[in-house]
Amino acid sequence: MNPTDKITDTFRLTQKQKDALKKLKLETLEDLLLHVPSRYEDVQSAPSISQIQTNTTVTVYGKIHDVKKTLSWRTKKYVIEAKLSDETATVKLRFFNQVYVEKMLAGEPFAKVTGKLMGKTNKYFANPQFEILPHFTRDSNATLVRIYPESKGITSRWFSVKTDILISQGVHKKIKDPIPKEIIEKYNLPTLSQAILLAHKPRSLKEAEVSQKRFSFDSVFFIQLQKQLQKLNIQSKKTYKINTDSINDFLKLLPFKLTVAQQKAIEDTVSDLQKNQPLSRLIEGDVGSGKTAVVAAVAFATVATTPPEQKAGTLQVAYMTPTEILARQQYQEFISLFKNAIPYKFIRVALLTSSGARVFPSKTNPQEDTKISKTQLIKWVKDGTVAIVVGTHSLIQKNVSFKHLALAIIDEQHRFGIAQRAALAKKDNKIPHLISMTATPIPRTLALTIYGDLDLSIIDKMPPGRKKVITKIATEKQRGDVYKFVEKELKKGRQAYVICPRVQEPDPEKALALRVASAEKEFEKIQKAFPKYKIGLLHGKMNTKEKDEVMSKFVSGEIDILVATTVVEVGVNVKNASVMIIEGAERFGLAQLHQLRGRIKRGAHQPYCFLFTTSSQDINKKRLKIFESTDDGFKLAEYDLKLRGPGELTGSSQWGLSDLAMKALQNLKMVSAAREAALELIRTGKIQNYPELLSKIEKTDLHFE
Numbered sequence: 001m002n003p004t005d006k007i008t009d010t011f012r013l014t015q016k017q018k019d020a021l022k023k024l025k026l027e028t029l030e031d032l033l034l035h036v037p038s039r040y041e042d043v044q045s046a047p048s049i050s051q052i053q054t055n056t057t058v059t060v061y062g063k064i065h066d067v068k069k070t071l072s073w074r075t076k077k078y079v080i081e082a083k084l085s086d087e088t089a090t091v092k093l094r095f096f097n098q099v100y101v102e103k104m105l106a107g108e109p110f111a112k113v114t115g116k117l118m119g120k121t122n123k124y125f126a127n128p129q130f131e132i133l134p135h136f137t138r139d140s141n142a143t144l145v146r147i148y149p150e151s152k153g154i155t156s157r158w159f160s161v162k163t164d165i166l167i168s169q170g171v172h173k174k175i176k177d178p179i180p181k182e183i184i185e186k187y188n189l190p191t192l193s194q195a196i197l198l199a200h201k202p203r204s205l206k207e208a209e210v211s212q213k214r215f216s217f218d219s220v221f222f223i224q225l226q227k228q229l230q231k232l233n234i235q236s237k238k239t240y241k242i243n244t245d246s247i248n249d250f251l252k253l254l255p256f257k258l259t260v261a262q263q264k265a266i267e268d269t270v271s272d273l274q275k276n277q278p279l280s281r282l283i284e285g286d287v288g289s290g291k292t293a294v295v296a297a298v299a300f301a302t303v304a305t306t307p308p309e310q311k312a313g314t315l316q317v318a319y320m321t322p323t324e325i326l327a328r329q330q331y332q333e334f335i336s337l338f339k340n341a342i343p344y345k346f347i348r349v350a351l352l353t354s355s356g357a358r359v360f361p362s363k364t365n366p367q368e369d370t371k372i373s374k375t376q377l378i379k380w381v382k383d384g385t386v387a388i389v390v391g392t393h394s395l396i397q398k399n400v401s402f403k404h405l406a407l408a409i410i411d412e413q414h415r416f417g418i419a420q421r422a423a424l425a426k427k428d429n430k431i432p433h434l435i436s437m438t439a440t441p442i443p444r445t446l447a448l449t450i451y452g453d454l455d456l457s458i459i460d461k462m463p464p465g466r467k468k469v470i471t472k473i474a475t476e477k478q479r480g481d482v483y484k485f486v487e488k489e490l491k492k493g494r495q496a497y498v499i500c501p502r503v504q505e506p507d508p509e510k511a512l513a514l515r516v517a518s519a520e521k522e523f524e525k526i527q528k529a530f531p532k533y534k535i536g537l538l539h540g541k542m543n544t545k546e547k548d549e550v551m552s553k554f555v556s557g558e559i560d561i562l563v564a565t566t567v568v569e570v571g572v573n574v575k576n577a578s579v580m581i582i583e584g585a586e587r588f589g590l591a592q593l594h595q596l597r598g599r600i601k602r603g604a605h606q607p608y609c610f611l612f613t614t615s616s617q618d619i620n621k622k623r624l625k626i627f628e629s630t631d632d633g634f635k636l637a638e639y640d641l642k643l644r645g646p647g648e649l650t651g652s653s654q655w656g657l658s659d660l661a662m663k664a665l666q667n668l669k670m671v672s673a674a675r676e677a678a679l680e681l682i683r684t685g686k687i688q689n690y691p692e693l694l695s696k697i698e699k700t701d702l703h704f705e
């Protein structure tokens with residue numbers, strides 16, 4: 001047997017098993033050995049069935065048998081009965097009103113059962129929780145039962161048996177370790193074959209942990225290498241030279257003084273631009289931290305630069321936003337920033353979305369903008385007449401091409417990626433400089449990994465004079481008071497958001513349906529509670545046009561209270577909205593709560609945020625208390641990263657990483673180590689000595705955008 005042998009050629013498989021392996025992307029014996037358990041059950045330290053006592057809640061392991069269905073003569077309902085045995089004794093399980101468990105218990109499976117033991121002589125578990133596990137025998141060495149990431153049609157038991165065979169044949173020893181030996185030694189990691197052995201046949205949880213450390217390191221290390229290679233690749237491409245001398249003139253015209261963090265971000269960018277290679281920078285800063293001024297300054301320098309070999313004209317800027325509303329808002333913002341800054345007859349700013357096009361200044365009134373046809377705008381983009389175009393993904397449609405696109409600005413970075421950048425570069429062989437912005441506070445170490453192909457500027461200080469959101473956790477009893485308070489604010493002319501609870505459900509279609517149902521219910525509740533006010537509803541099942549309509553009405557003040565799921569637009573600026581109610585607050589990550597709360601921080605009025613929670617769990621209370629007490633997005637993000645993992649930072653796993661990689665990212669120390677190791681390999685050029693490593697990275701399908 002060899003690592004490259006096909007699983008299907010080695011073992012006899014049913015069609016279902018073949019399908020399952022395909023779904024798990026497991027093809028070769030090597031793949032199978034690298035498919036390591038996600039967790040282990042420590043069976044040895046659990047009590048045996050003979051030791052358990054009535055009226056205590058315990059977890060026991062054993063084999064299920066003698067499953068039967070009986071009709072209770074008293075309640076006229078079905079009861080499923082079964083027996084659970086280990087080497088010491090047998091105990092009864094009774095399931096009331098759960099006919100479906102009969103099927104689950106068929107086939108005499110091995111199971112983990114948790115419940116309270118009832119009865120005096122005739123002892124039984126009533127409605128216990130149970131989980132079917134791979135078989136094991138307690139007297140063997142395998143006191144840890146391995147739980148593998150499964151797929152329908154293939155079980156942890158199958159993985160246990162087959163990997164045992166492969167390991168006994170020494171297949172794991174024939175796999176070449178892709179990680180250089182010096183790195184393994186430096187970071188005190190097990191070799192790949194040791195790690196595989198410890199993962200599948202650990203003698204203790206400690207051993208399992210050692211193997212997990214190695215696999216975690218690998219996943220972060222590979223992400224890093226891949227991102228760094230992407231970065232090198234981009235840096236080797238041609239781009240435009242931007243003259244940055246004019247930036248100070250622009251800054252002088254701003255109506256405010258830049259914060260130190262804003263200045264630093266501009267300086268970083270300017271020094272990048274001196275290098276004469278494509279700039280790739282991520283600007284990370286909380287909502288309202290002033291990212292726009294930073295990118296506007298760079299955009300100004302860009303359009304103040306004359307294209308090469310031309311006497312007149314400007315380099316061009318494309319500014320992409322995830323939504324139309326944001327595009328309109330940023331277009332207006334750019335007009336007001338640029339109005340005073342430049343002799344605007346030379347600089348045209350345009351807006352392009354699926355619903356239409358506009359341009360500033362208008363020919364008839366140079367203080368105003370005007371509507372134009374899309375065809376006209378596309379022509380002007382192509383011949384270089386328009387200098388700055390703000391828009392949605394309409395900007396990267398095939399029919400749009402720029403004459404001298406030198407800078408692409410992307411708002412909310414995770415929604416656009418490398419492919420889009422390439423698309424923008426399609427015209428000449430020069431690729432544009434790229435600045436991405438995100439309001440998601442991601443701790444630096446983590447950001448450097450997931451966005452390792454970008455340089456990072458963090459704007460971690462707010463402009464002076466910002467109001468803090470007064471945040472309060474509210475109980476159900478206080479609901480009346482909270483509503484009264486909200487009504488008082490509405491009477492003053494303010495507006496409010498009501499955020500519906502997050503619905504967690506693995507099936508995306510079902511999740512959407514549940515979310516919509518919960519939003520509609522909330523909408524009715526709010527309508528009843530605030531009969532005098534106009535209520536709007538916003539959820540993920542509405543199309544862009546419907547969403548835009550509702551948002552526009554909220555922006556114009558026609559709607560007083562907006563009931564919304566988390567689709568409520570990122571970065572949208574409704575200055576008059578100063579109150580937010582968040583239902584089921586414990587279901588959100590802290591970073592996401594923080595983003596939501598950021599929506600009401602934009603105006604001149606004191607903002608208030610109320611959190612309703614139905615959870616009485618201490619951990620949830622503690623999290624929400626922390627949220628109540630701090631306004632620092634980075635602190636909140638770090639706390640949630642430790643507690644709940646990186647998926648929480650954006651509300652869902654946006655990065656397309658494996659579960660293992662996600663878990664690995666929680667350990668920032670390890671992330672740093674793996675990052676350092678990857679950087680070192682590239683910096684020294686040693687990477688070229690490890691062809692297995694390069695081919696492994698090419699094979700690894702890491703598609704995060």
Ligand code: ADP
Pocket residue numbers: 256257258259262285286287288289290291292293439463464571
């Ligand atoms: P975001 O980072 O969310 O994109 P913006 O760039 O939209 O934030 O800035 C939010 C608001 O703060 C804008 O109204 C902007 O004019 C203002 N602003 C930005 N920088 C400063 C500053 N240094 N001092 C005062 N106000 C500022």
Ligand code: MG
Pocket residue numbers: 291292571
């Ligand atoms: Mg912004």
